[in-house]
Amino acid sequence: MATGTVDWKKLRVEVLETFTPGPPINEVAQFAGRKATIQRLQDIAIERARHAIIFGERGVGKTSLANIFHKDLNSETKRVREIAVDADSADSFDSLWRKVFRRIRWEGEDTTLDLQFPAPIEPDHVFLQLGRFNQNEIPIIIIDEYDRIADETCRVLMTDLIKALTRLKNNPTIVLVGVAENILTLVRDHASISRNLLQVPMQRMNNEEISEVITSRTKRLRMRISSDAVWRIAYFSAGLPFYAHSLGKYSALAAIESESTSIGEDTVLRSIEACMADVNYTIAESYTRATEKIYRKGNIFAPVLAACAMTETNDLGQFTAADVEAPLSEIMGTPMKVPSFSFHLNEMCEPERGSVLRKTGSRRTFQYHFAEAAMQPYIIMKSLRDGVIRREMFEKFYVRR
Numbered sequence: 584m585a586t587g588t589v590d591w592k593k594l595r596v597e598v599l600e601t602f603t604p605g606p607p608i609n610e611v612a613q614f615a616g617r618k619a620t621i622q623r624l625q626d627i628a629i630e631r632a633r634h635a636i637i638f639g640e641r642g643v644g645k646t647s648l649a650n651i652f653h654k655d656l657n658s659e660t661k662r663v664r665e666i667a668v669d670a671d672s673a674d675s676f677d678s679l680w681r682k683v684f685r686r687i688r689w690e691g692e693d694t695t696l697d698l699q700f701p702a703p704i705e706p707d708h709v710f711l712q713l714g715r716f717n718q719n720e721i722p723i724i725i726i727d728e729y730d731r732i733a734d735e736t737c738r739v740l741m742t743d744l745i746k747a748l749t750r751l752k753n754n755p756t757i758v759l760v761g762v763a764e765n766i767l768t769l770v771r772d773h774a775s776i777s778r779n780l781l782q783v784p785m786q787r788m789n790n791e792e793i794s795e796v797i798t799s800r801t802k803r804l805r806m807r808i809s810s811d812a813v814w815r816i817a818y819f820s821a822g823l824p825f826y827a828h829s830l831g832k833y834s835a836l837a838a839i840e841s842e843s844t845s846i847g848e849d850t851v852l853r854s855i856e857a858c859m860a861d862v863n864y865t866i867a868e869s870y871t872r873a874t875e876k877i878y879r880k881g882n883i884f885a886p887v888l889a890a891c892a893m894t895e896t897n898d899l900g901q902f903t904a905a906d907v908e909a910p911l912s913e914i915m916g917t918p919m920k921v922p923s924f925s926f927h928l929n930e931m932c933e934p935e936r937g938s939v940l941r942k943t944g945s946r947r948t949f950q951y952h953f954a955e956a957a958m959q960p961y962i963i964m965k966s967l968r969d970g971v972i973r974r975e976m977f978e979k980f981y982v983r984r
C-alpha cells in the first residue's frame with residue numbers, strides 16, 4: 584500500500600484492537616494453531632458422558648481454547664449452551680455450582696436456578712438439573728481457574744459428580760481448566776474417572792503457531808513484517824502467546840510512529856522496552872529481588888539468572904546446574920564451573936531472592952525450573968537491555984523449542 588494514503592490514526596486503533604496481550608481470545612478467527620486439540624474437545628462435547636480437563640502452565644492459552652473450541656458446533660438441529668464461570672480460592676461445591684445455577688433459567692420459570700436452592704447444593708441436585716437440558720442443546724459448562732479451589736471436599740464431590748453423570752440420557756459436558764503441571768494436583772481420585780475425563784495437557788505454542796499469531800494479524804492490518812522480525816518475536820516469546828501479542832503490538836506501533844507499514848527486526852528490538860513494561864508487575868518485582876545488590880556489593884546473580892534463561896531445557900522446562908555452565912562462561916568471559924554458582928541457584932529458590940527458581944529432585948540430580956513461565960522471556964529481554972548479555976550471545980545459545 585502506498586503509505587501516502589494510510590490513515591495512521593485509524594491504523595493505530597486497529598493495531599490496539601488486533602493484538603490482545605492480556606484478554607483471552609473469544610473468536611475462532613483470532614485463534615491460532617491447536618487444531619488437533621480443538622477437534623478432540625469437539626468430539627468430547629458430542630460423545631456422551633465424557634468431560635475434559637485442560638491444564639498447563641500459566642498463560643499458554645487455556646482460557647482462550649475453552650472459549651472457542653465449541654463455537655462451530657452449532658448447527659440447524661443443535662445449539663451450544665455455554666456456561667463459563669471462574670472458580671476462586673473460597674469456593675465450596677455449593678458456591679461453585681451456585682455460580683453455574685445463577686446463569687441458568689429454565690423456560691417457564693420465574694427465577695434463575697440458584698434461587699431455588701436455599702440449602703447447600705449437592706452433587707445430586709446438579710445431576711438432576713443438568714439432566715434437564717434438551718436433546719437439541721449441547722450444554723458445555725466451563726469451570727476455569729479450577730486450580731484455585733482450596734476446598735478438598737469440593738474436589739472430591741466433583742469427581743463423584745462426573746462419575747454420576749454417566750447415568751444421564753442427555754449430554755452435558757463439563758470442562759475444567761486450571762494451571763497445573765499434571766492432573767494429579769487438580770483432580771481427586773482421577774483414576775476412577777479416567778475414562779470419563781479427557782486430559783488435555785496444554786503445551787506452549789510452537790514457533791509455527793506463534794508465527795501464525797503474528798503474521799495473520801499483520802496481514803489483517805495490511806502491514807508487512809520481515810521473516811527475521813517474526814523469527815525474533817517467536818524467539819523472545821518462548822511459546823507464550825502473551826509475548827507474541829505484546830511484541831507484535833509495540834512493533835506495529837513503532838512502525839506507525841515512523842509512518843511506515845513495515846516491521847523489521849530492529850523495530851522488534853526497539854519494542855522490547857514497552858513489552859517489558861506490559862509484563863505482570865510481580866515478574867518485574869521478582870527479577871529485581873533475585874538480582875538485588877546487598878550493601879551495594881557487586882554480585883553475579885544477574886548473569887547467573889541470564890544464563891539460566893539461555894539454557895536448553897528438557898521438555899518439562901527443567902535444566903541442571905551443569906547446563907548453566909556454558910552460557911554463564913560465555914557471559915562472564917571466563918570458564919565458570921558449578922561450585923562457583925550453585926550457591927546463587929539455591930538462593931534464587933528462596934523468597935528473599937524472589938523465588939524465581941524452583942528446585943526438584945534429589946541431591947545429585949537437582950533440576951531447576953522457573954517458578955513462573957513468563958519469567959524466562961522477561962529475563963532475556965531485560966538482560967539484553969541492561970547489557971548483561973549481548974545480542975551475539977543469545978543468538979549462539981538460541982533456545983530450540
Ligand SMILES: Nc1ncnc2c1ncn2[C@@H]1O[C@H](COP(=O)(O)OP(=O)(O)OP(=O)(O)O)[C@@H](O)[C@H]1O
Pocket residue numbers: 603604605606607608613614615616617640641642643644645646647648762796823824825828
Ligand atoms: N491460540 C491463540 N492464538 C492467539 N492468541 C492466543 C492464543 N491463545 C492464547 N492467546 C493469547 O495469549 C494470552 C494468554 O491467553 P489465555 O488467557 O487464554 O491463557 P491462559 O492459559 O488461560 O492463562 P492463565 O494461566 O493466566 O489463566 C492472551 O493474550 C490471549 O489473547
Ligand SMILES: [Mg+2]
Pocket residue numbers: 645646647727
Ligand atoms: Mg486462563
